[in-house]
Amino acid sequence: SQQGEEDPQALSIQEGENATMNCSYKTSINNLQWYRQNSGRGLVHLILIRSNEREKHSGRLRVTLDTSKKSSSLLITASRAADTASYFCATASKTSYDKVIFGPGTSLSVIP
């Protein structure tokens, strides 16, 4: 079963706008991560937020985590055409061996 579920499935915005993607999960986690995948390539790690953290920033990325609601959001500010990609949240559960489980992803299109 899916641990993380992203919302929306697809998002299309104009360059310069902000993009917000959400992720919900089901069980207790050690941390939550966001990844980006450009078409046909492997995934690239963007940011990791631990279960005891509420917000984290990295450049134009802002991630929030609400463990009471079992949800996270990824905000990309001042989007660029190069941000066009699929974005995945992934959780490492509190079960053994740090198994990393991915959601189905959000496909982001940034229109120049």
Added chain:
Amino acid sequence: DVKVTQSSRYLVKRTGEKVFLECVQDMDHENMFWYRQDPGLGLRLIYFSYDVKMKEKGDIPEGYSVSREKKERFSLILESASTNQTSMYLCASSLGNMNTEAFFGQGTRLTVV
């Protein structure tokens, strides 16, 4: 930089063939993972390994096996390839011990005909 290398970018195999997908990482990571990625389904975990010779089933292990004889290498084996195993296969590694940032290979697009 961490490097995770998958042996093939594209692969075409016939139904019934035994297929080996190889993955090598160069950062002494404890954990290694095999995922398959299909449109609309995201990444699904097939198997993972947290140590040499150790393996754990993921969500969709049926039809697959794995081998981890050396820490840096994690192989995915399709014992008898079938057309429903046509997919993108992604290998990843992570340090483990709750430091779970995963590093991915470039992917192998396998077509079974």
